[in-house]
Amino acid sequence: MRLDKYIAKSRIIEIESTDLMGALLELMEVSTARLQDGLNVRKITNQLMAREKTMTTYLGNGVAMPHIRVKMKRPYIFAIGRVKDGIEFEGLHEYNEVRLLFLLLASENEKNYLNVLASLARLFRDRDLVDNMITAPDTKTFAERVFLGFSGLLAKPERRQTRFNRLLLKESEKIARESKCSAILLFSDTFAGGIEGARGFPNFRTVLVTRAASDRAQESGQIETAIEVRSFSSQRLSQARSAILIGLTRGIFKHNDRLLCVGGIPSSNQLDTLMVIDIEREFQSVIDRENDLLPPSVKIEVLERMIGIATELSVEGREGKPVGTMFVIGDTEKVNSMVKPLVLNPFYGYRMEDRNVLNPFMDETIKEYSVIDGGFVIRGDGIIESAGSLIHAPAEFYHNLPSGFGTRHSAAAAVTKAADCISLCVSASSGQVTLFRKGVMFPLLEKPIGTSS
Structure with missing residues (x-):
């Protein structure tokens, strides 16, 4: 969705206060100045402060994003302030790092609130974009860069376009045509700034695989859709497997599709891999269940988010x-x-x-509680029911798994046979991420090269 339409020049300010309460009041005043909704600025600010004490809204990269639902006619109001030397809040060090304070007011009736939060969080994870805003020489330039950043037009870092890269892109379409591929998967994270939408393949259905999906890539008309898969491993098949699995559940691919994957090591600026993947052959363990791959109660965005978190846990610990x-x-x-x-x-x-996995502020909480023995029970809509839960299916649902898989994997497989659910298992010993559905296992991520466990 377009984020830039919810921000106005009058709501892009230089914050003068040195404490969080004062900074929030400044943002609230410019946010409500022209509204006729009768919002109580002091009351909402107190609610924001209370929420901050319960769960920090610091995202990293010098950005904090306080957010709240209020009763108003507009769907969303964004306000952003630049902080010179950080802000003070209960002596917490992380707030001293804040350089951008972003306020999100959302109507109580908006149903895609968590999706907007997630989109904003992805935007602010771009260190180059954030630094570009922070280092603006004056307020006018700061506002211009905010608008450009939110519209997706901010200049990307230069990318090294070698003759080999151009050759590989040129030959990709020939290979796809000769091998009768139905689509090309383009791994945009190969380049530090991503691959622009104009680099789609006009004669083929092009699907962008990226760690941060952008609406703008699809607006060019040459990219049919984008699949968000967090990439850490230099093993190409790992990210491709996750992307294709998500594509199958979203109906982007069919079981008889043949795909050409084009990419390289993330942020290397160098294409080095072309892979032709026959979905029916590669996914033969789960393809018979294609129509039942995703339980009816589970939203695809919930599965995507949990695959991302599981991948990060596998790599980072x-x-x-x-x-x-x-x-x-x-x-x-x-x-x-x-x-x-x-x-x-x-x-x-x-x-x-507050306990929905689609809320971007839940990522760190989930990772923190992942050290507790047991597992997480999550509703299909993303609401976390419990953590630290011992899951034990009836004995008749257990079966032998390949050598090297322990009791956690056995339980993960058995519960998907006993209930209409899906499970993800992260191995502490190997770093592998495995998906289970109806007792069938499907490895998503092998242990990344150079990572010890």
Whole structure:
């Protein structure tokens, strides 16, 4: 969705306050100045402060994003302020790093609120874009860069276009035609600034695979759709497998499609790989269940988000140590009948909106609780029911798995046979991420090269 239409020049300011309360009041004043909704600025600011004490809205990269639902006619109001030397809030160090304070007011009636939050979080993960805003020499330039950044037009870092890159792109279409491919997967994260939409293949259906999907890539008309897959591994097949799986569940690909994958090591600025993948052959373990690959209660965006979090846990671990955990998604009524809590449920009592995996501020919370024994039980709409849960399906649903898989993987496989759900398992010993559906296992991510566990 277009984010730039919700921001106005009058709501892009230089913040003078040195504390969070004062900074929020400044943003609230410019946000409500022309509204006729009768919003109580002080009351909303107090609610924002209370929320901040419960869960920080600091995103990293010097950006904090306080957000709240209010009763108003407009769907959204954005306001952004530049902070000179950080802000003070209860002595917490991370707020000293804040250089951009972004305020999001959303109508109580907006249903895509979490999707907007996620889109904004992806935008602010772009370090170059954020730095470009922070280092603007004056307020006018700052406002211009904010508008350009939100419209997706901010200049990207220069990319090295070698003769070999151009040759590979040119030959890709020939190979796709000769091998009778139905689509080309373009891995845009090969280049530090991404591949612009104009680099689609006019004679082929082109699908962009990227860690941060952009609407603008599809607006060019040459990119049919974009699949967001977080990429860390230099093993090309890992990201391709995740992208194709998501494409199958979203109906982008069919089981008899043949795809040409074009890419290279993320941020290397060098294309080095062409792969022709026959979906029916590569996905033969799950292809018979194509029509039932995604449980009816599970939203595809929830599965996409959890694959991303599982991938990050596999690669990063937690505090330098490998982490093993399990996520069970969907059919929670039946799954809960097979659950025994190992600890007090850390998500009990929180609002559903605050414990939804689609909320970008939940990523770090999920990773933190992943060190607890047991697994996560997640509803199909993304609401986390519990963590630290021992999941034990009836004995008849267990079966032998290949050598090297332990009790966590056995439980993950069994629960998907006992209930209409899907599970993701992260191995602490190997770093592999495995998806299970109806007892069938499908490896998504092998251990990334150069990562120890």
